[in-house]
Each structure stands twice: as C-alpha cells, then as structure tokens.
Amino acid sequence: MTRHAAPPLPPTPGREKSARPPTLPPSLTARLDGARWRRNLVGEAGAAVYRITRDGAPDLYLKHGRGQAAAALVDELARLRWLAAQMPVGMPVHFECSGNQAWLLTRAIPGRTAYEWLQHHPSRAPDIVAALAQALARLHALPAALCPFQSPLEQRLAQAHERLAAGLIDADDFDDARRGWTPQDVWDALQRLRPRTVDAVVTHGDYSLDNLLLDDELRLTGLIDVGRLGVADRYQDLAILWNCLGEFGAAAQRALFPAYGIARPDHRRLDFYLCLDECF
Incomplete structure (x- = not known):
C-alpha cells in the first residue's frame, strides 16, 4: 500500500471532559500534584480513564477501578508488559493496588484513534x-505458543452463560442486526453457529476502532485496552473490527478481509463471534 500523509485531525468534541482526579494513593497524589485532569468519555468498561496533562511533561493516562474492574487492571498490566516487546502499546509507568482498588498509569501514545480518522477523513477509508x-x-502472526494468556472458547461461552443466567446481557445494546432479539435468542444462535474448530492466534480481544491509534501517515502507533488479549480464534478480532466498520459503510467492511489476506470470509464464524460479543 502506498502511504500518503493525511492532514492532521481537528480536535474531536465529546470524547473527554474536564474532571477532578479520582481517589489516589499517596504515591500518585505526590507524583501528579498540579496536573490537569480530563475524563475519557469513550468506551469505558468498568475502569474510569483519565488523561493527565502537565506543563513541560508528556501526557499520561490513568485507569482507576474498583472490585472486578481493579482485577481487570491487574490482567491488563500483565498483558501490556508482555506485548510491549512486540507491538506498540502505552508503556506502564506506575501500578498500585490497595484494598479493592487499582490504579494503572501509562504513557500516552501519539496519534489519534482509527474512529476519529474515519470520521474526519471518510475518503481515506x-x-x-x-x-x-x-x-x-x-498481531495475529505473533507466536501463539509463546503467549502466556489464553482465551479459550469454552471459558468465554461459560462466562456468557453466567451473564445470561444473571440477567446481565443488555438487549437494548444489541447491534441493529439483532435488534428485537432477546438474550436467550443470542444464546440459542451461539449454540447453532458454534464452530467445530478454533483457528488459534494471539488476539486483542476488543479490536475496535477506538482501541487503535494511527499517526498522520496512518501507521499504527499503539494498541490500547489490551486486558482481554489472549490466544483465541482470529475471528474474535475480525468480527469486532468488521462490525465497527459498518458505521462507515459497506465498502469499508468489504475492504477488510482482502486487506487482511482472506479471500473468502467465513460468514458463519463471523456471525458466531458477533453474537458472542453481544454477551459482554
């Protein structure tokens, strides 16, 4: 692909707002004294996300979580440390747990999200x-045998069933393709569509447009929100990305598989992983 530098993006309103800092341990209170805080409004799932700016210093990001969100930050830290040697990520600079809380501080990654690039430059899709x-x-070419993190399908399905039984699957948040479905309908589709084999690779787990950062020449500068990274079927990532691209038209979706190297996508497998994603 011939690359041409894209024009810089304008600021995108509605993605963050000024905020007060969250509860901080003493070590971070001292370290971040005098900083300006902005709360991220996009894609929060459990942990609160803040951008931290200080005069004359690089930007930082802080994730703060309690309970299960704190446990998820422990998982994310481990994955960041493993992935950092192989793919660009936000490097951890401080991590702390206290009681049921956790704080993960990382360096900001240069660039803007793929969502912002598509929103502002649709002709560059x-x-x-x-x-x-x-x-x-x-990412999928990394040696799966050397990845210490697993995301087996049996485990994911068990988690989905637990959420179904607990009434935690939100039908109001289903994609348009499953509008009007019940959580039980989604579960039934998972049983009907379940693939017999798994094409195991190192997956991101949430390869969505807001988790991918690109520079002005559309080069990847970083992956964020890697807490679900693990060995799983490649369609786990392909399905999420394909679904996200649908907001920008069918042509963007059609471009994905040839660019990835798949001549004939497996639509049954695609539908299965889209249904699985509705459960979380």
Whole structure:
C-alpha cells in the first residue's frame, strides 16, 4: 500500500471532559500534584480513564477501578508488559493496588484513534482499513505458543452463560442486526453457529476502532485496552473490527478481509463471534 500523509485531525468534541482526579494513593497524589485532569468519555468498561496533562511533561493516562474492574487492571498490566516487546502499546509507568482498588498509569501514545480518522477523513477509508488490517495481521502472526494468556472458547461461552443466567446481557445494546432479539435468542444462535474448530492466534480481544491509534501517515502507533488479549480464534478480532466498520459503510467492511489476506470470509464464524460479543 502506498502511504500518503493525511492532514492532521481537528480536535474531536465529546470524547473527554474536564474532571477532578479520582481517589489516589499517596504515591500518585505526590507524583501528579498540579496536573490537569480530563475524563475519557469513550468506551469505558468498568475502569474510569483519565488523561493527565502537565506543563513541560508528556501526557499520561490513568485507569482507576474498583472490585472486578481493579482485577481487570491487574490482567491488563500483565498483558501490556508482555506485548510491549512486540507491538506498540502505552508503556506502564506506575501500578498500585490497595484494598479493592487499582490504579494503572501509562504513557500516552501519539496519534489519534482509527474512529476519529474515519470520521474526519471518510475518503481515506481504504487506506485506513488497510492499515488496521495489516496491524491485525501483524498481531495475529505473533507466536501463539509463546503467549502466556489464553482465551479459550469454552471459558468465554461459560462466562456468557453466567451473564445470561444473571440477567446481565443488555438487549437494548444489541447491534441493529439483532435488534428485537432477546438474550436467550443470542444464546440459542451461539449454540447453532458454534464452530467445530478454533483457528488459534494471539488476539486483542476488543479490536475496535477506538482501541487503535494511527499517526498522520496512518501507521499504527499503539494498541490500547489490551486486558482481554489472549490466544483465541482470529475471528474474535475480525468480527469486532468488521462490525465497527459498518458505521462507515459497506465498502469499508468489504475492504477488510482482502486487506487482511482472506479471500473468502467465513460468514458463519463471523456471525458466531458477533453474537458472542453481544454477551459482554
């Protein structure tokens, strides 16, 4: 793919707001004294996310979670440390647990999200999709046998069933393709569509447009929110990205698989992983 520098993006309103800092341990209170705080409003799932700015210093990001969100930050830290030697990520600079709380401080990654690039430069969609597909192929090419993190399908299905039984699957948040379905309908579809084999690779687990950062030449500068990273079927990532691209038109979706290197996508497997994602 021939790359041409894209024009810089304007600020995107509605993605963050000024905020007071969260509860901090003494070590971080001293370290971040005098900083300006902005709360991230996009894609929070459990942990609260803040951008921290200080005069003359690089930006930082802080994730703060309690209970299960704190446990998820422990998982994310381990995955960041493993992945950092192989793919660009936000490098951890401080981590702390106290009681049922955890704080993960990372360096900011340069660039803007793939969502922002597509929103502001829709005419560049083919180049953007190609960049995302090539970055995903690079991640999936990492040696799965050397990855210490597993995301087995049996475990994911068990978690989905637990959420179904507990009434935690939100039907109001289903994608348009499953609008009007009940959580039980989704579970039944999972049983009907379940693949017989798993094409195991190192997956991101939530390869969505807001978790992928690109520079002005549309090169990947970082992966964020890697707490679900693990060995799983490649369609776990492909399905989420394909679904996200639907907001920008069918042409963007059609461009994904050829750019990734799949001539004939497995639509049954795609539907299965889209149904699985509805459970979380």
